[in-house]
Amino acid sequence: xxxxxxxxxxxxxxxxxxxxxxxxxxxxxxxxxxxxxxxxxxxxxxxxxxxxxxxxxxxxxxxxxxxxxxxxxxxxxxxxxxxxxxxxxxxxxxxxxxxxxxxxxxxxxxxxxxxxxxx
Numbered sequence: 001x002x003x004x005x006x007x008x009x010x011x012x013x014x015x016x017x018x019x020x021x022x023x024x025x026x027x028x029x030x031x032x033x034x035x036x037x038x039x040x041x042x043x044x045x046x047x048x049x050x051x052x053x054x055x056x057x058x059x060x061x062x063x064x065x066x067x068x069x070x071x072x073x074x075x076x077x078x079x080x081x082x083x084x085x086x087x088x089x090x091x092x093x094x095x096x097x098x099x100x101x102x103x104x105x106x107x108x109x110x111x112x113x114x115x116x117x118x119x
Contacts, residue, residue, distance in 0.1 A: 002026035002101040002108065009093060009113030012085055016117070020080040022095030022110060030100030034078045036069060038091035038115075045094070051078065085117045 008020040024031070035050040049069040051057045057069050068081040078097075082089065095110035 002028060002099055002106075004095045004097055004099075004108050004110035006093065006095045006110040006113040009115045011116045011118065013119055014086060014117055016085050017081070017083045018085065018115060020082070020093055020095075020113060020115075021077055022079070022097075023075070023077045024097065024099060024108075027102060028076065028099055029102065030105070031076060032098035032100075032105070034071065034095070034097040036078075036080045037094045037096055038089075039094065039112075040088075040091040043091075048093070049080065082115070085115075087117045089115060090117050091115060 003025050004022055005025055006022050008018060012018055032053050033050060036048040037045050038048050039045040047060055049059045049067060051069055051071055066084045071078045092112040093115050094112045097108055098105060099108050
């Protein structure tokens, strides 16, 4: 029943912006670290940003400050604000998190949301 649901992807021109959301659903008893990953066609999935349980956020170097991760603790929702988007940012973006259900702690993946940067 527990799952992560991403939203906010779409088609945007180079230099544009998008804001992705990741919202857990189901009976959640605890949340640890949350992260954003992305995977371009034919490439390995790579880490974009991660927020730990203590609120520390780490970003992958190739983003060069263009992406910002945040969380809304009241809604248990994490976000990824993406600015100055480039064609090489085109990928499926996945939410990942350590969540606790009634059966214990487990790592969960969302189904992904497509981000396409093209003119």
